Amino acid sequence: MMHSAESQNLKDGEVSTGTTIIAIPFQGGVVVGADSRTSTGSYVAVRTSDKIACLSDHIYACRSGSAADTQALTDYIRYYLQQLKIETGRPARVKSAAHLLQKLVYQNKDNLSAGMIVAGWDPVEGPAIYSIALGGTCLKVPFAFSGSGSLYITGLLDSEFRENMSKEEARALVKKALAHAMARDGSSGGIIRTVAITAEGNDRDYTSELPYGPVSY
């Protein structure tokens, strides 16, 4: 049985967002998506959790790994971005958010278990997606997927991803990929939450109707 990298780093009794998180860009923005299952061991602690954290007006972070660690990290970054906005007079860039998060994760790598995707839109770069792995690696990527369930959809995303999709196409791809991952990964499940981030605003949605589910053979 495959076990996720996160499950090895969690302490006894710690709550895990063993999960699937995705970010797919489209023309003018990014769609981020996540499942909603939070587990302690084999018990589902919260079946409708929100793993897509708002960092600022146009920047979101998807959380995977330890629930406590990632909640604390996103609270810190939200605070730093508010400070940056006051100090610079401009909304923060996605790159800034990602690198602030990288700094925290890297410098505390011994005590944290957090794999996150930072995605959003800013006036400098437009849509941008950064993936921050367990040890603190920060990579700018064309599309990102992470969490224990992401292993099952690498091939699907590699073959289905196209540049310059529309918002609806990107959202549909996010839901399809998440549904497939949730069907195969025990640590992912519940509902599919998506947020479409654009310059004009953000569009949050959720669905409990999975476009793909357990197949009856």
Added chain:
Amino acid sequence: MTAGSQMNANNLHEPAAGFDFSNYLRNQNLLQTDGAAPKLKAKKTGTTIVGTVYAGGVVLGADTRATNDTEVAERNCEKIHYIAPNMYCCGAGTAADTENTTALISRQLELLRMDTARPSRLVTAVTLLKRMLFRYQGHVSAALVLGGCDLQGPHIYQIYPHGSTAKLPYTSMGSGSLAAMAVLESSWQENMTEDMAVQLVQRAIGAGIFNDLGSGSNCDICIIKTDGTVDYRRNAVKPNELAPLRAQVQRSGRLNMRPGLTPIIKSEFKPHPVVAAGGETAMEVE
């Protein structure tokens, strides 16, 4: 004993000359077993606590058993703690941790109410609790269900010992949480009346009391309404009364003797001699 320590019956109280290696064996043992401090075994804590939102507020429920491993330390303890006039918190985990954590945050909130001249909000309590628990990295074993009503409406939060939180319409924590959650998942509805919500919580706690060894005795209920009133029902349901069982035991009549059965033959009173202060009965110290 190893060379260097002089341990015999005659000089037990004398420190050994030179280095004392008597702890060497102990340290070797520790390194073999664990190296560091003994690992705390992760266990679901002996309790069933439940919280749910309803149309007019929130209802919190808890069992009343406090355990020391398999022994029942207290049969009727209180697990619903006061946080603020509009907030109560059920606690599962180490009793000392839950009581002191909730008391600490309760006092911090009171000071904040004095500073801001406003009623406390649940998000404030949740943030204070999660920041503290995260700082202690899970060593403060307090799993909490916080419920109350503020200007934004009724809320229920669940808080884990490591510092993660979740906002939910209904939740359960503790070792009996699976039994309680089974009841909640089958019967919970949106916009319940107060009676429906109280019945649901009582059934959920009852599921924990009867199906979980770590939970038992009675069910406490606390209803916090959006208009600010609190109805704390201590021992709302008592399904495990001991008095009728005790009454059935036939005990000898000699154990309960009324006053007056023993006849008094003679009665005498002698006052105790009073000694002057600093007199000849003063103690002598060598």
